[in-house]
Amino acid sequence: MDILTVKNLEKSFDEKKIIDDVSFAVKSGKIVGLLGKNGSGKTTIIKLINDLLTADNGEILIDGMPVSEKTKAIVSYLPERTYLDNTKTVEQTLNFFEDFYTDFDRKKAQELLEDLDLDVKSPLAKMSKGMKEKVQLVLVMSRRAKLYILDEPLGGVDPSTRDYIMQTILSNFAEDSSLLITTHLISDVEKILDEVIFIDKGKILLFDDAESLREKENCSIDELFRRTVK
Numbered sequence: 001m002d003i004l005t006v007k008n009l010e011k012s013f014d015e016k017k018i019i020d021d022v023s024f025a026v027k028s029g030k031i032v033g034l035l036g037k038n039g040s041g042k043t044t045i046i047k048l049i050n051d052l053l054t055a056d057n058g059e060i061l062i063d064g065m066p067v068s069e070k071t072k073a074i075v076s077y078l079p080e081r082t083y084l085d086n087t088k089t090v091e092q093t094l095n096f097f098e099d100f101y102t103d104f105d106r107k108k109a110q111e112l113l114e115d116l117d118l119d120v121k122s123p124l125a126k127m128s129k130g131m132k133e134k135v136q137l138v139l140v141m142s143r144r145a146k147l148y149i150l151d152e153p154l155g156g157v158d159p160s161t162r163d164y165i166m167q168t169i170l171s172n173f174a175e176d177s178s179l180l181i182t183t184h185l186i187s188d189v190e191k192i193l194d195e196v197i198f199i200d201k202g203k204i205l206l207f208d209d210a211e212s213l214r215e216k217e218n219c220s221i222d223e224l225f226r227r228t229v230k
Contacts, residue, residue, distance in 0.1 A: 001027065001028050002026065002027055002061075003026055003027065003062065003063055003147050003178045004025060004026040004049070004062055004147060004180065005025045005059075005060070005061040006022060006023055006024050006025070006049070006058070006059075007058055007061075008021055008022075008023055008058040008059065009021070009045065009048060009058035009059075009060065010022075010055060010056045010058055011053065011056055017202060018041055018044050018202050019041050019044055019045060019048070019055075019202045020202040020203050021058075021203070022041075022199075022202070022203070022204055024197055024204060026147070026178050026180055027178065028146075028176060028177075029177070029178060030178050030179075030194045030195055031173070031179045031181065031193055031194050031195075032178070032179070032180050032181070032193065032196070032197065033181055033182075033183065033186070033189060033193040033195070033196045033197065033221075034046075034182040034197045035182070035183065035184070035186050035196055035197060035225055036182075036198065036199040036200055036229070037184050037200065037229065040184075040200050040201065040202070041199055041202040042151070042152075042182040042184075042199060043080055043182065045182075045199075046079075046080075046149055046151045046182060048060060049062070049067070049075075049149065050067075050072070050077050050149065051067045051068075051072065062074065062075060062147065063147075073102075073103075074145055074147060075146070075148075075149060076143040076145035076147070076148045077148075077149045077151075078137060078149065078150040078151060079151055080151040080152045080155065082132050083136070084132055084135065086124050087124075089120065089121055089122060089123050089124065090120045090121070090122050090124065091120040091121060093135070093139065094106060094120065094139075097139050097142075097143075101143055103143045103144040103145060104139075104142060104143050104144075105142050105143070106142070109138055109142035112138040112141070112142065113135070113138055116138075116164075118135070130157045130158060130161040133153070133157050133161065133165070134161065134164060137150075137153060137168055137169075138168065141169065141172040144174070146178065147177065147178050147179070148177060148180070149179075150179065151182050152183055152184070153165050153181065153183070154166075155183070155184075155185070162185070162188050166189070166192065169181075169192065186221055186222040186225050187220070190210065190220060190221040190222055193221070194209070194210060194211075195207070195209055195210055196208065196213065196221055200229045
């Protein structure tokens, strides 16, 4: 079953078409990479899926339902930019998530934060960008969602932080959930992907099984992307 279906999606800004007839689906239990350069349209698609933008044309279904408050309750979304409130501590942020999301697993979040050697009393304002990225990822992955959407979770952080992020995603991803991850750092993420979508200038260039592509093309997904997207 498809947990996410995107059909003939279009979006323009100031008469410039940013998303051009985009269609794809994410099946239950799959990790799918939406891969493209910066400015290729990845974040616009993610914002459309999360009802932060309105499409000009097309359809988005989540678990068979049009995007609504009901579908937002089954999607755990990590935006490209940190949205944490710097006036709060980590503990206060945990309290907010626990109150706001009925599927938030506080015990899991606290265990993951302990792995970071992080005092929950710590104010967010005193944390580095990389540490805030980790905290936000912990919050997102500690929800028991049907669909996780991670928008550029590896952007702007150091290699060791990237390793932690990948480990956290893999160790906390439920088999019956699905994950859509966008990135332009393909070599860092391709090892966890079941399927890949190449996007460039708002158009889907390729959508296929990752392992089949590696065998067929005899190269990594990163190398294939470089060949495909000039």
